[in-house]
Amino acid sequence: MAKIELTRNPFIKSALKSRYPQLAVFIIMLVGYIFAILAGLIGTPVGSHNFSIVFVWIAWWAILILVAVPFFGRGWCAVCPIPLPGEWLQRGAVLSPPDKRPKWLNLRVPKMFRNIWLQNISFLLLALFSSVLLTTPNITGIVLAAMLFAAIGLSTVFERRAFCRYLCPVGGFIGLYSQTAPIELRIKDKQVCVTCEGKPCYNGSQTGYGCPWDVFPGGLTKNTYCGLCMECIRTCPHDNIAVNLRPFSADLAKPSTRMDEAFKAFIMLGSAMIYAGVLLGPWGMFKDAAYNVGSSAWFVYAIIFLAIIFVILPGFFTFGILNTKNILPLKQRFASLATALIPLGLMFWVAFSLSFVLTNASYILAALSDPLGLGWNLFGTANTAWQPMLTTILAPAQTLALVGGLIWSVRTAEKAANEVKVSSIPVIVYSFIVTSIMLWLLL
Amino acid sequence: MNPRLKLLIFVITGLVVAFAPLPVPSIAPQARTFRIDARQYAYSPSELNVNPGDTVTIQLVSADVVHGLYVDGYDVSVEADPGQTTTLTFTADKPGSFRFRCNVTCGAVHPFMIGKLNVGSDNWLFRSIGLALLAVVGVIISVKQKA
Amino acid sequence: MNRSEFLSRIFVITGIILAIGAPLIFWTRTPLIHARMAENGGWNPDIIQAEVSQPLHLKLTSDDVMHGFAVGQMDMDAVDVEPGKVTDITLTFDKPGIYTFYCTRWCGLNHWRMRGTIEVSGSSSDPEPVSPPLYVSLNLNLDAPHDAPVVPRSMPSAISGQQLTTDLPFDQSTDYYRANSPYQAFTDLSNTARTESQRWDVVASIWQSNTTPESLANGKQLYAQNCAACHGETGAGDGVFADDLAQAGEASMQTMSGAENMMMQTPVDFTNPTQMLGASPALLQGKILRGGMGTGMPMWGSIFTEEQIWDLIAYIYSFQFEYQE
Numbered sequence: 018m019a020k021i022e023l024t025r026n027p028f029i030k031s032a033l034k035s036r037y038p039q040l041a042v043f044i045i046m047l048v049g050y051i052f053a054i055l056a057g058l059i060g061t062p063v064g065s066h067n068f069s070i071v072f073v074w075i076a077w078w079a080i081l082i083l084v085a086v087p088f089f090g091r092g093w094c095a096v097c098p099i100p101l102p103g104e105w106l107q108r109g110a111v112l113s114p115p116d117k118r119p120k121w122l123n124l125r126v127p128k129m130f131r132n133i134w135l136q137n138i139s140f141l142l143l144a145l146f147s148s149v150l151l152t153t154p155n156i157t158g159i160v161l162a163a164m165l166f167a168a169i170g171l172s173t174v175f176e177r178r179a180f181c182r183y184l185c186p187v188g189g190f191i192g193l194y195s196q197t198a199p200i201e202l203r204i205k206d207k208q209v210c211v212t213c214e215g216k217p218c219y220n221g222s223q224t225g226y227g228c229p230w231d232v233f234p235g236g237l238t239k240n241t242y243c244g245l246c247m248e249c250i251r252t253c254p255h256d257n258i259a260v261n262l263r264p265f266s267a268d269l270a271k272p273s274t275r276m277d278e279a280f281k282a283f284i285m286l287g288s289a290m291i292y293a294g295v296l297l298g299p300w301g302m303f304k305d306a307a308y309n310v311g312s313s314a315w316f317v318y319a320i321i322f323l324a325i326i327f328v329i330l331p332g333f334f335t336f337g338i339l340n341t342k343n344i345l346p347l348k349q350r351f352a353s354l355a356t357a358l359i360p361l362g363l364m365f366w367v368a369f370s371l372s373f374v375l376t377n378a379s380y381i382l383a384a385l386s387d388p389l390g391l392g393w394n395l396f397g398t399a400n401t402a403w404q405p406m407l408t409t410i411l412a413p414a415q416t417l418a419l420v421g422g423l424i425w426s427v428r429t430a431e432k433a434a435n436e437v438k439v440s441s442i443p444v445i446v447y448s449f450i451v452t453s454i455m456l457w458l459l460l
Numbered sequence: 461m462n463p464r465l466k467l468l469i470f471v472i473t474g475l476v477v478a479f480a481p482l483p484v485p486s487i488a489p490q491a492r493t494f495r496i497d498a499r500q501y502a503y504s505p506s507e508l509n510v511n512p513g514d515t516v517t518i519q520l521v522s523a524d525v526v527h528g529l530y531v532d533g534y535d536v537s538v539e540a541d542p543g544q545t546t547t548l549t550f551t552a553d554k555p556g557s558f559r560f561r562c563n564v565t566c567g568a569v570h571p572f573m574i575g576k577l578n579v580g581s582d583n584w585l586f587r588s589i590g591l592a593l594l595a596v597v598g599v600i601i602s603v604k605q606k607a
Numbered sequence: 608m609n610r611s612e613f614l615s616r617i618f619v620i621t622g623i624i625l626a627i628g629a630p631l632i633f634w635t636r637t638p639l640i641h642a643r644m645a646e647n648g649g650w651n652p653d654i655i656q657a658e659v660s661q662p663l664h665l666k667l668t669s670d671d672v673m674h675g676f677a678v679g680q681m682d683m684d685a686v687d688v689e690p691g692k693v694t695d696i697t698l699t700f701d702k703p704g705i706y707t708f709y710c711t712r713w714c715g716l717n718h719w720r721m722r723g724t725i726e727v728s729g730s731s732s733d734p735e736p737v738s739p740p741l742y743v744s745l746n747l748n749l750d751a752p753h754d755a756p757v758v759p760r761s762m763p764s765a766i767s768g769q770q771l772t773t774d775l776p777f778d779q780s781t782d783y784y785r786a787n788s789p790y791q792a793f794t795d796l797s798n799t800a801r802t803e804s805q806r807w808d809v810v811a812s813i814w815q816s817n818t819t820p821e822s823l824a825n826g827k828q829l830y831a832q833n834c835a836a837c838h839g840e841t842g843a844g845d846g847v848f849a850d851d852l853a854q855a856g857e858a859s860m861q862t863m864s865g866a867e868n869m870m871m872q873t874p875v876d877f878t879n880p881t882q883m884l885g886a887s888p889a890l891l892q893g894k895i896l897r898g899g900m901g902t903g904m905p906m907w908g909s910i911f912t913e914e915q916i917w918d919l920i921a922y923i924y925s926f927q928f929e930y931q932e
Contacts, residue, residue, distance in 0.1 A: 037611075040615055040618075044618055044619060044622050047619070047622065047623070047626075048622040048623070048625065048626045049626075051623060051626035051627060052626045052630065055626065055627060055630040055631065056630065059630060059631070059634045060630070060634075061668065061670065061690075061691045062670045062671070063565060063669070063670065063671070063690040063691030064568060064571075065565055065570070065571065065690075065691060066565075066690065066691025066692060067691065105619075110612055111612060111615040111616050111619055112611055112612045112615045113609065113611070113612055148569060148572075149568075152568040152569055152570075152571065152572075153568055296572045297559070297572070297574060298574065299502075299503070299506035299507050299559075299574055299575045299576045300502075300506065301501060301502020301503070301504070301506060301573075302502075304501055304502065304569055304572055304573075305501070305502070308501070308568070308569050373571065376532075376561070376571075377571055387692075387693075389630055389633070389634060390668060390691045390692070390693070391633060391634065391637045391639070391693065392637065392639075392666055392668070392692075392693030392695070393633075399692075400692075403563060405530075405532060408532055408533055408535075409533070412556075412584055416478075416584070416587075416588040416591065419588070419592070420588065420591045420592050420595050423592050423595055423596065424595045424596075424598075424599055427595070427596055427599040427600065428599055428603070431599070431600075431603045445596055445600065448596075449592060449593065449596050452592050453589050453592060456585060456588045456589055456592065457585060457589075460557060460582065460584055460585045460588060521847065522713070522847070523847045523848075524715055524716070524847070525644070525672040525673065525713065525714050525715055526672065526673035526712050526713065526714070541712055541713050541832070541836075542713035542718075542836040542846075542847050542848070543713060543831060543832070543833075543834070543835030543836030543837075543840065543846055543847065544831050544832070544835060544840070545840060564673055565672065565673065565689070565690035565691065566672050566673070567671055567672055568671075
């Protein structure tokens with residue numbers, strides 16, 4: 018299947034180029050986000066009836082992991098409200114780019130942090146506290162507010178969207194998994210960029226700002242760091258940038274050799290498995306340990322969590338690929354073969370999320386009518402009873418997702434192994450084993 | 461061999477693995493009673509094993525606050541206040557592994573208060589692992605073929 | 608700044624103000640009574656003001672687990688107070704005074720401590736004289752041991768006893784029943800020509816005659832809802848909280864002196880004949896009214912009506928006597 022250029026369609030092109038539709042979505046998202054913060058802080062402390070828990074960890078999460086990431090890659094980043102207040106302050110404008118004199122410090126993020134390690138750490142921090150975060154409205158409210166203020170703060174010190182690119186815990190995995198998505202933003206003709214003066218896609222112009230994601234669109238070969246904000250489409254004077262439909266996981270044909278991305282794959286794989294076991298399993302002891310943050314049981318849980326992610330999973334992986342003798346260093350083999358875990362991890366998260374989303378989706382209707390737990394009934398659905406949905410298809414859907422993910426992972430492993438000229442068997446065996454474990458945890 | 465034929469073989473094998481009826485060991489259905497203690501946020505015992513066809517009676521004893529017990533797949537439930545043991549009886553006619561969960565908000569971690577009911581062996585799990593194995597073999601063969 | 612930029616800023620700022628302001632305004636204008644487990648603060652607020660004959664509208668919500676709401680000694684159905692949802696209730700008071708409201712669904716070890724007061728002001732026609740409970744007029748020491756020196760070998764049967772209730776040296780009136788323990792009645796029968804077990808059967812029959820099937824049923828329900836969690840569904844003092852209470856007793860050993868005090872922390876075993884048969888209904892009423900003075904036994908004086916307490920007591924004796932179905 019070849020690429021289909023979506024921006025060839027004039028309607029799509031003008032919708033993406035114009036700032037108005039995007040602004041409308043931005044305002045809705047920002048209002049919803051701020052409302053979620055308020056709901057978390059002053060609404061009922063009962064998570065299942067609070068807008069912040071229900072609409073962030075059930076509704077938004079479901080749409081993110083089941084639709085946005087697999088089909089639109091960084092599509093959520095395109096509409097996310099977190100960077101907006103900071104960016105508007107940075108630009109001194111909500112819509113048009115009047116003058117581009119820096120309003121704030123506009124420092125470049127130090128080289129040491131120009132990777133996704135901070136995002137790995139921020140995701141792990143949330144993950145270690147997830148039992149409390151996912152169930153307690155005021156904690157969710159505080160975390161949402163903290164991210165918003167962190168983004169604003171970083172925007173006043175650093176250039177572009179420093180929070181999004183280097184700190185956001187969600188952005189870390191959305192970026193990694195966006196490599197599997199069937200949508201991409203790429204230049205049309207490389208020669209045009211070579212002869213282009215000033216590179217306004219990166220440096221900005223009268224019609225738009227330089228890439229807020231600190232990406233040079235002319236050099237974009239993968240989705241990982243492009244946030245689909247459409248700014249470059251507005252600035253390119255040669256109309257050389259397009260949004261294309263393409264086969265799934267096209268980016269994985271060129272495996273990355275970065276260690277931060279490789280470890281992100283392990284972080285996501287491991288945390289999906291741990292969540293499946295701790296949150297959805299019948300073992301009360303683990304849930305107690307995960308919830309009682311600060312207790313000695315929780316410390317043990319945190320250490321085991323980190324050990325699984327940084328030692329056990331990558332350790333077994335490394336052990337498996339050790340024998341694949343090669344001229345390339347182990348680090349490179351490790352990173353490029355770990356690419357196979359990207360589609361696997363995505364499907365692990367899909368399978369895991371299906372369970373709690375289908376079980377608890379009925380809360381969405383109640384929270385819509387009474388978001389703060391004050392006794393409202395805005396849409397008449399406040400008394401919708403809790404009722405798990407589509408339970409008969411859950412197990413088959415999880416199997417389909419996990420087996421599908423395994424197939425995808427094996428194919429990716431074959432391609433990656435081909436690139437580094439090693440055998441793919443160890444990776445395949447590894448993927449099969451972890452998939453079987455995940456099947457056992459979920460079914 | 462024609463790749464289309466190979467694909468067909470794999471699909472058919474897959475369907476067999478997924479759906480072919482397995483011989484059911486004929487164990488006479490019994491009546492079983494379980495006393496389950498419910499406290500924030502776990503059941504004790506949290507895993508029950510019965511045979512298909514058994515009549516299952518669960519006595520729910522809440523040990524701290526009002527809890528419930530809802531069985532996925534069977535869509536039956538019961539609630540109990542501390543001090544008032546309640547009983548749920550149903551026939552385990554659907555084989556497989558089913559989670560049971562609390563259906564009365566009992567605190568923060570309530571959505572994850574979960575136990576497991578195993579009716580017979582968890583055939584779907586074995587089938588799924590079989591499918592996973594089949595998928596791996598299938599992809600390896602098809603890739604080797606292209607090379 | 609051009610027009611579209613200006614309008615956009617207006618939209619953004621309006622949106623933000625609404626998103627922050629609307630919830631705040633509605634939240635401050637919705638007076639809710641929050642129910643929490645006693646360990647987390649109980650009722651908030653826990654003092655409500657009202658006026659005689661003026662309907663009092665209350666909005667109740669739970670912040671954690673399932674709770675319930677009822678007002679003591681008032682003829683009303685309890686309502687559930689569900690986590691995250693709001694229950695509306697309207698109360699009207701005929702007489703001024705201080706009413707106690709309480710939680711009606713077990714919500715942890717300290718569920719019974721989850722109480723508050725409604726202060727109803729207004730003029731009253733004439734103040735009602737309150738008579739002291741029976742144990743006061745009988746001068747009973749509620750905390751003294753009340754062991755029966757002699758207990759029956761098997762559970763006395765009221766059915767058998769009924770045949771033998773002729774020529775009793777005392778009347779079977781309510782006053783006698785309330786003022787005397789089963790052991791005392793057994794002793795009072797010692798001059799009659801009956802065997803020991805026959806005498807116990809007579810006592811059982813007297814006890815049954817002082818209640819009705821409806822009262823027993825009412826007592827059974829009250830027991831299940833209020834007592835069973837500590838005292839056990841079979842009355843054996845082995846309710847789901849019995850262990851926690853014993854542990855709480857151990858923890859307070861430093862402040863209390865002596866092992867007998869620690870025994871006070873475990874719920875009473877109503878199936879124990881030695882203790883139970885030595886207790887008169889008046890003594891039991893006193894314990895229920897007053898509570899346990901530092902043990903986990905609640906005081907029910909402001910919650911139950913007198914009739915409810917007698918029904919409950921009648922049911923408690925049914926752990927000792929076999930009553931006719």
